[in-house]
C-alpha cells in the first residue's frame with residue numbers, strides 16, 4: 001500500500017479578497033502562513049515523513065510547502081516544481097470579485113464557471129497584460145501550452161501527464177510524496193484517481209492548507225482517503241469555499 005499527501009495552499013491574499021485567481025501569482029495571507037505551519041505540525045505529530053515534494057510554479061503553493069516542511073524540520077527535501085500543477089487558469093475572470101460576479105451574472109452562471117467540467121470562462125485576449133506569455137517561468141513552453149482560459153477538463157489534460165510521467169513512477173519507486181498545489185489542480189487529479197463523474201465533481205471543494213491523505217493499492221487505485229485535522233473544521237472550510245461564488 002502506498003500513501004500520498006495532497007495539500008491545497010494556505011489562504012492567499014486573493015482568497016481573502018474573494019477574487020478569481022487562477023495563474024495570478026499572489027502570496028499567502030498571515031492566516032495562510034498559519035495554516036501551512038499548522039499542516040506541518042499535524043503531519044509531524046502524526047509521524048509523516050517524505051522523500052520528495054511536488055509543487056506548482058506559483059508562490060502560494062511553493063511557500064505553503066516551504067512552511068510545512070520547515071515545521072517538519074524537512075527543508076532538505078528535494079522539491080520538483082511543475083507548471084502542470086498550477087491552478088486552473090480562470091481566463092478573463094482572473095482578478096474579478098467572485099461575489100460581485102455572481103451578483104452580475106447570477107449564482108448559477110458562476111457555479112458553471114467555477115465547477116462545471118467542460119465550460120471554460122471567457123478567455124483572456126492574446127494582448128491582455130494578464131497573459132503569461134512573457135513570464136520567464138514559462139519561457140521553455142510552446143505558446144500553445146500556455147492557457148488563456150481553462151475548464152476543469154483542460155486542467156485534467158495537463159495535470160494527468162505530470163501524474164503519469166513523473167509522480168506515479170516516483171510512487172512506484174517507493175518515494176513518499178507530498179504535493180502542494182491548488183483547489184482545482186487537485187480536483188482534476190482527484191477526479192481521475194477516484195473516477196468521479198463529470199456531474200459529481202461539481203460538489204467537490206478542497207479547503208486551504210489541510211493535508212489530504214490518499215492510500216493507494218499496488219495499481220495506484222485509491223483504497224481510502226481522509227483529511228488530517230478536525231473533521232468539523234474541514235467540513236466548514238469546504239462549505240465556505242463552495243459559498244465563495246454566491247452573491248452576498
Ligand SMILES: O=C(O)[C@H](O)COP(=O)(O)O
Nearest residue numbers: 019020021022087114183
Ligand atoms: O483560482 C482561484 O480563484 C481559487 O484558487 C480557486 O477558486 P474556485 O474555488 O473559485 O474555483
